[in-house]
Amino acid sequence: MDKIKVKETIAKRVALEMKDGDLVNLGIGLPTMVANFIPENIHITLQSENGFVGLGPAPAQGKEDKDLINAGAQHVTILPGGAFFDSLTSFAIIRGGHLDATVLGALQVDEKGNLANWMIPGKMVPGMGGAMDLVTGAKKVIVAMVHTAKGTPKILKECNLPLTAAGKVDLIVTEMGVMKVTDKGLLLTELNSEFSVEEIQKATDAKLIISEDLREMRSN
Amino acid sequence: MDKIKVKETIAKRVALEMKDGDLVNLGIGLPTMVANFIPENIHITLQSENGFVGLGPAPAQGKEDKDLINAGAQHVTILPGGAFFDSLTSFAIIRGGHLDATVLGALQVDEKGNLANWMIPGKMVPGMGGAMDLVTGAKKVIVAMVHTAKGTPKILKECNLPLTAAGKVDLIVTEMGVMKVTDKGLLLTELNSEFSVEEIQKATDAKLIISEDLREMRSN
């Protein structure tokens, strides 16, 4: 799969997790692509942690509003029925359990549902931004990412980078498959037919539990 | 002095404590009257704890707005430059030290600056409403009240009713005089010329320290 196909595969599968009426926060990058693949009969509301709900698509070129950006500093729009608020209210929504789901990328994620996505000590320290609150507060935490970092597993028995939150991840979606975080470990519930169980296990440091109902990775 | 004169004497004297630019909360009843006596060259802004600054006078009859009351459920107005907010912000202002002064009545006040004004156990329990926050948060706490309860002292060595706040009162203004709460006790700084030092002390349970600069109680 080429890079674009990989990302689309992941975004399409994550989109299927959305239920009608959900309030959702999508992280910068790949997670943002999820919005493009929401089924037509499903209406979700997107939250932008810099201060609004009703996040809409990018404006047409030349129609950018200098006073309206998303959390990635991109010019965006607000849909009818949306509302603006301050950062305090934004994180009351996030921390208070009002988000049905949050979708983020990861540097590492492990079989206990631990997530690391905000720093590599001594190398790269972007900061956690809103990620710690999002992962702590959202009802469902979905990690959407490429399965490995150029071959190096990112899905581990135990994260060794500083955590974003402990034990909060519910679901991991990669181009290879879908893994659910359970008390017993990571349950592989869907597998992309381009890969074998052996291949996905090889690309994964944690031991995968193979679901008895293992099915082909869905895209619609 | 008749009742109206007593109240006016107190309200006029309290008004002299206000400085230009002050943000002030006036309690229900007598304290509200202070607004009528603010010197012309002094501009203060009044806060209403139910949710606005810029509290104005009562509207003309027939001009009442059902959506605009003060904390005593009376119809009022808002002055230009005022602003409405929710109860959270209202008490952030109050608790956060943004009020220059608060003026309240008391059931009892004592020489340590303790105030009791919200309940008489077994008899009357109106509740503290916003009083505890006001007394805790305002930069200056002024008790404005009739000196005694029908002859029974209200200014005590020690309050025996449940406290509104401990050690927060700065100044006590009654129709008899003005008393400052100091580390050493209550300092009588001004005396209404209609009363003698003996009379005010007799009406007061706490021992008054008579200021070396004791002056006549001011009214303008």
Place this chain on the structure above:
Amino acid sequence: MSKIISKEEFTDKIKDGMTIMIGGFLGNGTPETLIDVIVEKGVKDLTIIANDTAFVEKGIGKLIVNKQVKKVITSHIGTNKETGRQLNAGELEVVLAPQGTLAEQVRAGGAGLGGILTPTGLGTIVEENKQKIVVDGKEYLLETPLRADVALIAGTKVDKLGNAFHTKSTRNFNPLMASAADLVVVEAEEIVEVGEIDPDVVMTLGIFVDFIVRSETNG
């Protein structure tokens, strides 16, 4: 799926023993129609969380007079003599909280906080049975979150998604309570189309609101 429901549909949602937050300050910005429905239905043993118990014939006061309330968490009951009578007669449990503390507790419940530290109430009976915590050499009381089964709020102008604008002094506890309950019903003085309220001036977020009932009172 419209959020607008009838009074009858609203009736079905209120059950004996529920904990209900009700917006308003001395009856200003209070959902009078919703309260009337509850009075009519006559559900019992309610726990009410509200700034005050308003007046005998207005707002939350009507629920007290009708003896539907077993417990009230509030900052002030002095304007409703029936609340005081029931308290003294042992018929009603009253938990009094400083108004600013009550606002913080409701917000904490809606914002996922475990509590807040306030200096208000130190040295008074409010501190009884509460944890004291020292920060930077100063003592504070730990006040814990409040949540409810239902929040009933009043909106001046409400769009069909539940985004509400509260005019003047009617805002008070309404936006806070909308964030802190499992079910949120807004009584709308005026219902408008989605998009008719400027997104900059929405005060209660539609994302918090489950149902909208048209107000039948006016003032």
Place this chain on the structure above:
Amino acid sequence: MSKIISKEEFTDKIKDGMTIMIGGFLGNGTPETLIDVIVEKGVKDLTIIANDTAFVEKGIGKLIVNKQVKKVITSHIGTNKETGRQLNAGELEVVLAPQGTLAEQVRAGGAGLGGILTPTGLGTIVEENKQKIVVDGKEYLLETPLRADVALIAGTKVDKLGNAFHTKSTRNFNPLMASAADLVVVEAEEIVEVGEIDPDVVMTLGIFVDFIVRSETNG
């Protein structure tokens, strides 16, 4: 007494070593003109409290690039590579806080709270050196208030008393920071007469604002 001052008068208020809160989110809703004045004056050893350090050529980023900052308390520095460089070189102290925690800390500073209890950061390095408090069987981190000598905020429309309206996503930290500093200066895109902003839509209260400076940037 007008609150409107010139850039020159503003310059005099900023001194070496001050702690300054600056509103904005990645440069959106940031007082660019005030920042430019500080860059020009060249004061040193500032502690900056802000959501992020924006970009090398925009917002707070300019103060970092000009090496005027000794410490920054923020949630994100990833968009400004110079912040990361100075951090790794030991030239700049960076205290990272979760964005929601940072907002609560600023608000606590302005609202007279001793702190708030949040679940965010539990089980991560954010919990280091912090008190853990159990409420109702759940663990929380105690996060303490932040205050500043000066808060610099940006307003879309500001009346002469300092009441400010912040449009769209420019609101972010601005109203919070205005409550939590000894001196508050708002940079106004447009200055209007008192009364021209509807009291229902004032977002930053004029009672918090000491001075108004006219913005010279646009976008």
